[in-house]
Amino acid sequence: DAGVTQSPTHLIKTRGQQVTLRCSPKSGHDTVSWYQQAxxxxxxxxxxxxxxxxxxxxxxxxxxxxxxxPNYSSELNVNALLLGDSALYLCASSLVDYANTGELFFGEGSRLTVL
Amino acid sequence: GQQVMQIPQYQHVQEGEDFTTYCNSSTTLSNIQWYKQRPGGHPVFLIQLVKSGEVKKQKRLTFQFGEAKKNSSLHITATQTTDVGTYFCAPGRGQFYFGTGTSLTVIP
Known part of the structure; x- marks a missing residue:
């Protein structure tokens, strides 16, 4: 059972550029959340x-x-990158089921460096 | 969104000592979850607390939810080097927000 997968794992961009990060949720999960962690x-x-x-x-x-x-995978796009956007971007999946704990399953993250 | 403060921000302990981190909210929480993030890793779910005054144990870890559901704590008995990491509380359902975290260093 594959967990949450994210790509790319690392990337370097320059100010003003645009970036797209991708996430595939854990099998059976229908909700995807994105987090930025400096x-x-x-x-x-x-x-x-x-x-x-x-x-x-x-x-x-x-x-x-x-x-x-439709397959529940997700993308995060960031335009006009700033130096302050440098961070680890985490994707987390969960299941909208109120009988479930609603725990978040995180991917390994995408490390973005903006130069 | 629901905001919580965690204390302490950092904690260094000798291996074998106990450790406690506290999560405090100004508002009543519906539930609270705890996550652990190892250095260089991603957050991993530990537990969810829902009921007022609830206490749950996982081996050396004890989690408590306050009677007023405004605070929570995580206590580790006899810390080990494997306990190193940052512990986050995350209030409410959906876990949109995380606490400020407590970074634990265990000195062998």
Whole structure:
């Protein structure tokens, strides 16, 4: 049973560029959440997707956008990259089932460096 | 969103000593989850607490949810080097927000 997979694992971009990160959720999960984790900080919630729609959004600018596909996989897009966007981007999947604990399963993350 | 503060931010202990981290909220929480993140790793779910005053144990780890459901704690008895990492609490359902985390260093 594959867990949450993310790609790429590492990437380097320059300011002003755009980046797309990808996530495949754990088998059977229908909800994908994205987090940004700066060095030494806790994960900061970006947004959550369910049924191909953005359900919740954290305090991130519109430069951060996402998408969920019919197979539940998801993409995170960041436009006009800033130096401050350098971070580990974590994808987490879960199951919308109120009999379930709703625990999040995280991928290994994509380490983005903006130069 | 629900915001929580964790204390302490950092903790260094000798191997074999106990460790406790506290998670405090200004509002009543519906539930709370705890995650552990090893250095260089990703957060891993430990447990969920739902009921007022709930206490759950996992081997050397004891988790508590306050009677008022505004605070929670994680206690580790006789720490081992494998306990190294950052412990986060995450309130509510959906876990949109994580606490500030407590980084634990265990000195052999």
């Amino acid at each position: 060095l030494g900080q806790g994960p900061q919630f970006i947004f959550q997707y369910y049924e191909e729609e953005e359900r919740q959004r954290g305090n991130f600018p519109d430069r951060f956008s996402g998408h969920q596909f």
